[in-house]
Amino acid sequence: MNVSIIGLGLIGGSLAIQLKKNGFTTSIIGVEANAEHAELAIEKGLVDRVVSLEDAIANSDIVILAVSAEITLKLLPQVLDLVDQQVVIDVCSIKRSVCELVSIHSKRKNYVSTHPMAGTENSGPKAAIENLFENKAVVFVEREKSSEKAFKLVSELFVAINMRIIYMNAIEHDIHAAYVSHISHISSMALAITVLEKEKNEKDIFNLASGGFDSTVRLAKSSAQMWTSIFTNNSDNILVVLEEYIDQLSNFKQLIESGNTSEINLLINKANKISKILK
Amino acid sequence: MNVSIIGLGLIGGSLAIQLKKNGFTTSIIGVEANAEHAELAIEKGLVDRVVSLEDAIANSDIVILAVSAEITLKLLPQVLDLVDQQVVIDVCSIKRSVCELVSIHSKRKNYVSTHPMAGTENSGPKAAIENLFENKAVVFVEREKSSEKAFKLVSELFVAINMRIIYMNAIEHDIHAAYVSHISHISSMALAITVLEKEKNEKDIFNLASGGFDSTVRLAKSSAQMWTSIFTNNSDNILVVLEEYIDQLSNFKQLIESGNTSEINLLINKANKISKILK
DSSP states (O other), rough: OOOOEEOOOOHHHHHHHHHTTTTTOOEEEEEEHHHHHHHHHHHHOOOOOEHHHHHHHEEEEEEEOOHHHHHHHHHHHHHHHOOOOOOEEEEEEEHHHHHHTTTOOGGGEEEEEEEOOOOOOSSGGOOOOOOOSOOOOOEEEEEEGGOOOOHHHHHHHHHHOOOOEEEHHHHHHHHHHHHHHIHHHHHHHHHHHHHHHHHTTTGGGGGGOOHHHHHGGGGGGSSSHHHHHHHHHHHHHHHHHHHHHHHHHHHHHHHHHHHHHHHHHHHHHHHHGGGOOOO | OOOOEEEESEEEEEOOOOHHHTOOSSSSEESSHHHHHHHHHHTTTTSSEEEHHHHHHHOEEEEEEOOOOOHHHHHHHHHHHOOOEEEEOOOOSSOOHHHHHTTTTTTTGGGGEEEEEOOSSSSSSSGGGGTTTOEEEEEEESGGGGGHHHHHHHHHHHHTOOOOOEEOOOHHHHHHHHIIIIHHHHHHHHHHHHHHHTTTTTTGGGGOOOOHHHHHHHHSSOOOOHHHHHHHHHHHHHHHHHHHHHHHHHHHHHHHHHTTTHHHHHHHHHHHHHGTTOO
């Protein structure tokens, strides 16, 4: 099975490691616009060689597009224009606009729209790690628009790296992703900025930071390029969630202002229910 | 060295484990109002026996008050009323109101006001773990109000469990704690409630949750009793930070609404600077 991966960052690089390790393929071709990343990807052994988009497609059975939402929207139609029998996957975090863009492309059947729900706050080929996808969910959207051959092949690929496949329509996916992924990033980033602004006037504020703070702001390290394109391409859903989130914070604020201990206690008890879904 | 710990939860229990493990003391007496917790603490070997407050103080060189802010405000004056030569420590997350409360107590010199900056989202004796304090900071406030003997003994205690001592005044501590600890908890709790509310209408939303979401909402599991008393006892500082946080979120909202990609990108780059302080 000849596999090429376009974009050798956290997701593309980690896919390369795992697909080889789990025996889905023995060699992988890479496409990477950033020369430094290309070099590092070869050094780390993520891919055997880095070639042009055209060469990669011509020599592959499966083409995995592992770039930001913005670049996916640019490259996916170009990739589909170039394919013959090849199967194409994208893995980006928004699905509606990507699916709409290629909905009437003559090669739509060759394309499987997916979102592996895994990641870290790090980016680039140096961030690629083993076992990133282990036992995580991968969402397939618009499954019915892919050919049986393409669907079967891509299912085998994700099963080979031990992911659970979930089916959704693209609209539903984008709403859910806004709630369980996109808003967490805004929440962390805004918190990081709040504390960094304070630090300008009061030195050593981070002397006191411990594990709780670290985990809450961890996602604030995430790639600006990647997340700018997610925030703008899923803006409708994100704005709804962000408004609800600000309302919840304003509710906390109002109860703290009025010193309403019994209501604050009830609110925290409500939040505690999250434990049922945390590992 | 005879040590008693009042409150055998996450902090008190973890202190008991570490003080014995690191050889600061060989036996610890506990005081615990919750009968179930008292039993569990003995079963887990956190303490040798659970006795009354009076007995514990009478038989100790050091008394550690490891209860919520609310209970600290109730118990600390009572404890100081009962001491003779004993040294008293409290470890709660707010310092100004606690210090003010006992500022003119005749035994003020016996008391050392501290805040070990360590914790997890879990509570009760079952949450007590080894190495919770390892290499973390402990804040001493109003150091000058403690006797040299008390200060020296308490310093030795925290050095024995490998903590770094930091000195601050109580007002400064409460501001810093609001920024690097208290706001993280509100941020997590409000996020948990936002997503849990959504789940009422759309099932299976958590199928998509992965590591990023987990780490951002982890603190939402924290004890309602403990955090209600922190939020109300440090309300002035918390309200300032919460307002700044809501402003930052509103800024994100406005930029996403207007599709201002270059400003969103700049904002995320600003948030990325948090990486310099994350481990």
